[in-house]
Amino acid sequence: MLSERQKEIINASFELISEGGIQALTIKNLSKKIGISEPAIYRHYENKMQILCGILESFKIQTANLLGKILNNDDNGFVKIEELFTRLFQIFNENPSIVAVIFSEEIFMNEEILKNKVAGLMKENDNLLQKLIIQAQEVNIMRSDIPASHISTLLMGTVRLLVKRWQLSNYNFNIVEEGMNQLNSLKTILKV
């Protein structure tokens, strides 16, 4: 489990990356944002790499949480997918700094260890989404003339690009609203 201070450090990291990219995530900036000295950071994380791992871990826990809730309800696959993305848009809307990290794998690209962790996370989420898609295809509410893996890429890719545009626009449109519109088009295309 994370201590209060560790949570604070991870949250501050999200904010810093959101504000100025990975280059803004320095120990100095972290300590300034939290209001303690630089060495104090090292009382809670061994080194910077552990902080970066902590960011990924935090993201992992959050998505596992979200997916767990949605997977365990009684809805069919199609509705679950809808719920998943709707909830995602809401989370991003409430906490835009998450976006800068979640869909920006480049941040972790310069370290092979982190790169592999990111790839693993993406693969995990892809597998879960594919399961939901197959569920929907089996009860014949989603078209089955293209493979679930392609639908998964299509869904995730579309959402990612939409969110990336939102970020590049300095969050100047309503991501929940636009997300729901785009989701409706996806439904039109994917229903049988």
Next chain:
Amino acid sequence: MLSERQKEIINASFELISEGGIQALTIKNLSKKIGISEPAIYRHYENKMQILCGILESFKIQTANLLGKILNNDDNGFVKIEELFTRLFQIFNENPSIVAVIFSEEIFMNEEILKNKVAGLMKENDNLLQKLIIQAQEVNIMRSDIPASHISTLLMGTVRLLVKRWQLSNYNFNIVEEGMNQLNSLKTILKV
């Protein structure tokens, strides 16, 4: 126009970013890769920001070139879109280091000027793609029950995610082949 040395610097920049992310793009690494001293770099670019702008400019010219060729042929919108993405996959396959820059906007996120340039570039390409989509919709070979803007996001987003996965996997699958497969599914979904 760029001098030979400037071209060399931009190319070396692509390689460095590809190898170790934006953090690997330092004047020292650049000079080492090219084989000249650090100050010599400054004979050809005023500062690092100008190099980053040069990278974006280079990308802009390349895409304009590609899009120009495809827009000016006689094919219908659907075929043009197919050609566009097929050609894109081929380019990525031949020069993977481009991918690390093109679909990694975070690289330019820490400077507002660069961020705006990236956003502008994305918007331009989106507009062009939407034109092709509308062409195809008008001659009734692409479904018109969802707006062209949504189809554009869907197409670009899917391709981006596929390419990103390819990058994260250390290019260990055939992007041209997988790209064509995914493209076929998109065609199935989008044709009337």
Next chain:
DNA sequence: TGTTAGTTAGTGAGTAATCACTAACTTTGC
């Protein structure tokens, strides 16, 4: 044609600032 002046592209040495990180000491709270 030979000299002079100017340009281009390079060099080694060095700048201040910043990076992640540490040793040694002090404060705080159970």
Next chain:
DNA sequence: GCAAAGTTAGTGATTACTCACTAACTAACA
């Protein structure tokens, strides 16, 4: 009284960038 969490004051390495200077080439002109 002791461990955890904080501090100040540093470390060497690296960052983008500048300094004075030079070799090689080109243009101008008596």
